[in-house]
Amino acid sequence: MDEIPTIDYSLLFSKDHNERAKSLEHLGKACQDFGCFYLINGVEERVVEGALKGISDYFELTNQEERSEYLKKNSMDRIRWYLRSDAGENRENIKIVTHPEYHCPSNLIVANAIGEYLKGMHEVELGLAKAISTTLGYEETYIEKEFKLEAGFDVATLNLYPPSLQSKGSTGLAEHTDPGFFVSLIQDVNGGLQVLSHQGNWITVNIPRNTIFIGIGDHLEILTNGKYKSHIHQVILDNNEVKRISMATLHGPSLDTLVAPAPGFINDSHPPTYRGMTYKESLELNGFDEIDVQSSLIQLQMPLSFLISCMVLYFYNCL
Numbered sequence: 001m002d003e004i005p006t007i008d009y010s011l012l013f014s015k016d017h018n019e020r021a022k023s024l025e026h027l028g029k030a031c032q033d034f035g036c037f038y039l040i041n042g043v044e045e046r047v048v049e050g051a052l053k054g055i056s057d058y059f060e061l062t063n064q065e066e067r068s069e070y071l072k073k074n075s076m077d078r079i080r081w082y083l084r085s086d087a088g089e090n091r092e093n094i095k096i097v098t099h100p101e102y103h104c105p106s107n108l109i110v111a112n113a114i115g116e117y118l119k120g121m122h123e124v125e126l127g128l129a130k131a132i133s134t135t136l137g138y139e140e141t142y143i144e145k146e147f148k149l150e151a152g153f154d155v156a157t158l159n160l161y162p163p164s165l166q167s168k169g170s171t172g173l174a175e176h177t178d179p180g181f182f183v184s185l186i187q188d189v190n191g192g193l194q195v196l197s198h199q200g201n202w203i204t205v206n207i208p209r210n211t212i213f214i215g216i217g218d219h220l221e222i223l224t225n226g227k228y229k230s231h232i233h234q235v236i237l238d239n240n241e242v243k244r245i246s247m248a249t250l251h252g253p254s255l256d257t258l259v260a261p262a263p264g265f266i267n268d269s270h271p272p273t274y275r276g277m278t279y280k281e282s283l284e285l286n287g288f289d290e291i292d293v294q295s296s297l298i299q300l301q302m303p304l305s306f307l308i309s310c311m312v313l314y315f316y317n318c319l
């Protein structure tokens, strides 16, 4: 049975050497075998609950017309709204650039609630960068430096999915991966989000209370040359009798960071699988600008002909 692993954030920094080593090993396995995990003891329960309540109040206390004020007008808009309801996507969505500058206007009633969550989550991001670097066999500061996380580009997405009376499930959000280092996700009700296991099964993400879902993003896959793979996920509105709210935050490198497979993950039998590009360029490859993004992992993949010639050379050298 595929079961998403649970990582206790506090144990990753335990003073007990054995306990710490065991939980780092668990984290490394979660990243390599699942590309995602549930995180406990990361951000305080009060703060996570506050963020969800803030988002829920925002959607309750405003109407669609008010929210549509944030319909994108130009590429410099740092907060933007859209509504989609077609075969490929059914959701109302607000994207806010939250780091390095927090762009949520203070008159937006969710500002304080999600601000506190994002502040906590940024600390967790730096902690996970340390722990994941260690699992890769590098010093703690490796990912933080490689991705220049002090200026990391983070975008929070507030999602509202409508109830669905169809028993066969309409698509909330089609199968995709997310750009960035990782995505953190909280939701008000379970059911909807699914991740594709490495064995090819869709697993429903049932986030226990006081827990945050963490999924690896495209740019950690690129940096590690495919060792830690970006998680493939989708949202299905299967018999969803109530609306569902989620907040997915893409935690990314700084926009000017050139992300390419690191030399430590390349050898004769593992030629570089992706080409390098700045984070901004890779985000723009598949969108109008760095916020209207879709994954560009496929475009960043080296052509098959290049990989075949590397493998031929490798086998030739082995003879």
Ligand SMILES: O=C(O)CCC(=O)C(=O)O
Residues within 6 Å of the ligand: 157, 159, 173, 178, 185, 192, 193, 233, 235, 246, 247, 248
């Ligand atoms: O709402 C969800 O559960 C997932 C959202 C998501 O995958 C995204 O915004 O990229």
Ligand SMILES: [Fe+2]
Residues within 6 Å of the ligand: 176, 177, 178, 233, 248
């Ligand atoms: Fe996503």
